[in-house]
Amino acid sequence: MSVGPEPQYEAFADEFLDHARDGFYNAHLDRPACRDLLGEVDGLTVLDAACGPGLYAADLVERGARVIGADISPRMVELARRRVPGGEFRVHDLARPLDWLPDASVDRVLFALAVEYLDDRVAVLRELRRVLRPEGALVLSRQHPFGDWLRHGGNYFEPRVIEEVWSRGWRVRYWLNPLEQTCEELHEAGFLIERLLEPRPPAEAATVDPDRYARLTREPTGFLAIRAVPDPRA
Numbered sequence: 001m002s003v004g005p006e007p008q009y010e011a012f013a014d015e016f017l018d019h020a021r022d023g024f025y026n027a028h029l030d031r032p033a034c035r036d037l038l039g040e041v042d043g044l045t046v047l048d049a050a051c052g053p054g055l056y057a058a059d060l061v062e063r064g065a066r067v068i069g070a071d072i073s074p075r076m077v078e079l080a081r082r083r084v085p086g087g088e089f090r091v092h093d094l095a096r097p098l099d100w101l102p103d104a105s106v107d108r109v110l111f112a113l114a115v116e117y118l119d120d121r122v123a124v125l126r127e128l129r130r131v132l133r134p135e136g137a138l139v140l141s142r143q144h145p146f147g148d149w150l151r152h153g154g155n156y157f158e159p160r161v162i163e164e165v166w167s168r169g170w171r172v173r174y175w176l177n178p179l180e181q182t183c184e185e186l187h188e189a190g191f192l193i194e195r196l197l198e199p200r201p202p203a204e205a206a207t208v209d210p211d212r213y214a215r216l217t218r219e220p221t222g223f224l225a226i227r228a229v230p231d232p233r234a
């Protein structure tokens with residue numbers, strides 16, 4: 001069972017950008033949570049791992065960060081370059097070593113909504129830890145596993161690859177891993193979890209989409225976001 005190396009988002013990168021720019025889940029759940037966990041970034045170097053079309057990178061650069069972005073999808077990288085001329089972006093499969101980045105060379109790593117597409121997540125997380133400065137932090141977000149499990153049922157504790165067609169016709173393959181596994185993988189890769197958020201939409205989002213707002217304020221069907229720091233003992 002594997003997700004494999006195919007750049008799945010290449011086929012719908014432009015549609016993803018249209019959707020994620022203002023989409024409820026991205027704009028009102030994940031981006032605010034990651035922003036909160038990243039904290040002040042002025043003057044910091046941030047690696048945006050699986051940067052997509054550069055929506056986070058744009059915000060980071062606006063807030064004074066130097067951004068290095070990487071994504072497996074060439075079209076995503078093109079969109080990110082266009083959106084964020086001040087960033088440095090490259091096509092890169094995170095399953096491969098970040099051999100173009102020295103040890104301890106970045107202050108923050110943002111890894112938003114992509115860990116579920118990687119087969120060997122511990123290897124990826126170890127590599128992210130390698131490039132982080134000892135006083136740095138990783139901010140990772142993922143689909144909330146409870147939401148995935150509510151949709152798919154079966155054994156919650158049994159990791160498996162899900163194949164799904166999302167509402168816009170996007171065909172995706174991703175890992176459904178229990179929460180414990182994500183925590184254990186971070187531990188194995190040498191991280192200490194500092195904070196874990198189950199983001200709910202802010203009050204001002206109630207007028208944007210009242211039904212979604214009501215559902216996401218009571219159900220864990222959105223995302224979760226974690227801030228982890230390199231374990232100095234590891």
Ligand SMILES: C[S@@+](CC[C@H](N)C(=O)[O-])C[C@H]1O[C@@H](n2cnc3c(N)ncnc32)[C@H](O)[C@@H]1O
Binds near residue numbers: 007050112113
């Ligand atoms: C849901 S999108 C998230 C994009 C961006 N982080 C955001 O939240 O706007 C998932 C992204 O992960 C990228 N991705 C998936 N597998 C990858 C891999 N092995 N290496 C690098 N990027 C990958 C996809 O190309 C896509 O851009």
